[in-house]
Amino acid sequence: MIARTDTRAIAFIAGAAGMADRYGYRSMEASMLLPALALLLFTVPDDPAPNPQIDYAGFATLTTDVRASRAKRLLGFDAFKAKAAEKGALILDARSADKFAEGHIAGAVNLPLTDFTAEALAEAIGPNRDRPILIYCNNNFSNHRAPVMLKKAALALNIQTFINLVGYGYPNVWELRDVVDFDDPGVGWTTGAAAKAGV
Incomplete structure (x- = not known):
């Protein structure tokens, strides 16, 4: 199953990462964890296969x-x-x-x-x-x-x-x-x- 990611969610988490970095709270571990967390939380399955008898x-x-x-x-x-x-x-x-x-x-x-x-x-x-x-x-x-x-x-x-x-x-x-x-x-x-x- 191919997954698709909500790009707005990625943007939100990226923004959060930027704020953490700005205020000195970002670490190497956090920089690796945030993108993975985004994929985990906001990845949803593709739409199911269409009915071949309905076009x-x-x-x-x-x-x-x-x-x-x-x-x-x-x-x-x-x-x-x-x-x-x-x-x-x-x-x-x-x-x-x-x-x-x-x-x-x-x-x-x-x-x-x-x-x-x-x-x-x-x-x-x-x-x-x-x-x-x-x-x-x-x-x-x-x-x-x-x-x-x-x-x-x-x-x-x-x-x-x-x-x-x-x-x-x-x-x-x-x-x-x-x-x-x-x-x-x-x-x-x-x-x-x-x-x-x-x-």
Whole structure:
């Protein structure tokens, strides 16, 4: 195990040694003992080996890489609806299955973010990785009531969904930019039996 030393601790003890020397209390033994004492008291083990199945650095890099492309793929609601009407386009709702059943934009397919795997995405999206995928989340709605309670902006589901889709190899992602009212008939919100039937 490789150890690392707190440099502030070394500086503190070195300072103490300097004061002892200044006032005539430092001896040869003390000069040898102080550094050893510093290593003994302030040496701590390195962080444990990382989990090879969790790559935070890779996630941070992916987030940086996605940022520029995402900025060019934010759509107003009218453009979002027009893009969704294109041949082969898919509206993907990554909220929980329960919230999706309580209400969603008509035509959307549900795959909760927590269920994202390469296999699950392939089943939901199909073999065409360049298929236009349109996403929205709670924070696209002004209603702030079930099933779209407002989330903390920096943790909005759209952000995580966009990054995950690109990370899994689906580059043609488009995100709803606008905040809309799901009570507006133009939004095409479905509830109740229609939503549960997957309409």
